[in-house]
Amino acid sequence: MLPVIALVGRPNVGKSTLFNRLTRSRDALVHDMPGVTRDRKYGDGKLGEKPFIVIDTGGITGGEEGIDHEMARQSLQAIEEADVVLFLVDGRAGLNPSDEMIADHLRRSNKEAHLIVNKTDGVDPDVAMADFHTLGLGEPIAIAAAHNRGVRLLVEYVLGGY
Ligand code: GDP
Numbered sequence: 001m002l003p004v005i006a007l008v009g010r011p012n013v014g015k016s017t018l019f020n021r022l023t024r025s026r027d028a029l030v031h032d033m034p035g036v037t038r039d040r041k042y043g044d045g046k047l048g049e050k051p052f053i054v055i056d057t058g059g060i061t062g063g064e065e066g067i068d069h070e071m072a073r074q075s076l077q078a079i080e081e082a083d084v085v086l087f088l089v090d091g092r093a094g095l096n097p098s099d100e101m102i103a104d105h106l107r108r109s110n111k112e113a114h115l116i117v118n119k120t121d122g123v124d125p126d127v128a129m130a131d132f133h134t135l136g137l138g139e140p141i142a143i144a145a146a147h148n149r150g151v152r153l154l155v156e157y158v159l160g161g162y
């Protein structure tokens with residue numbers, strides 16, 4: 001069984017950008033698992049030494065209704081299926097109430113979760129990271145998915161034990 005990495009976080013933090021980096025695709029190699037909605041995308045991890053599966057999700061905002069509710073349900077399902085959860089936040093936007101809601105859920109689940117601060121390009125990394133320590137998920141890891149910065153190191157780090 002390949003290790004499964006789930007990408008979760010509120011919408012617009014860069015999950016799909018990271019997904020495409022990890023699968024080395026724009027979208028071409030993204031495939032939907034039979035029987036699941038397209039809000040949960042599975043891809044073959046193609047970065048680093050070890051093969052893995054990566055799941056992209058639509059996002060969680062908290063207090064969801066309608067389509068947002070389905071998106072959140074898919075995200076929670078992805079967390080269930082994952083061996084490792086990468087919880088993405090936006091280093092430019094700073095801490096958001098949705099981030100706290102997701103962190104709460106992850107702290108209560110017994111999943112291995114890593115806090116990933118994305119969009120750290122062009123910002124002071126110490127300032128960008130400072131806010132997120134309060135989420136109680138350990139030391140945040142800085143990346144800039146759009147610039148492929150920190151991505152390979154991240155994969156090697158989280159798959160170290162697999
Ligand atoms: P998702 O909703 O979490 O899947 O987020 P997307 O991957 O669709 O990205 C949302 C927006 O953030 C897009 O405009 C991306 O180009 C932008 N973005 C993603 N990663 C980075 C990054 O590392 N730096 C910056 N500056 N923008 C980014």
Ligand code: MG
Pocket residue numbers: 015016017057058
């Ligand atoms: Mg997306």
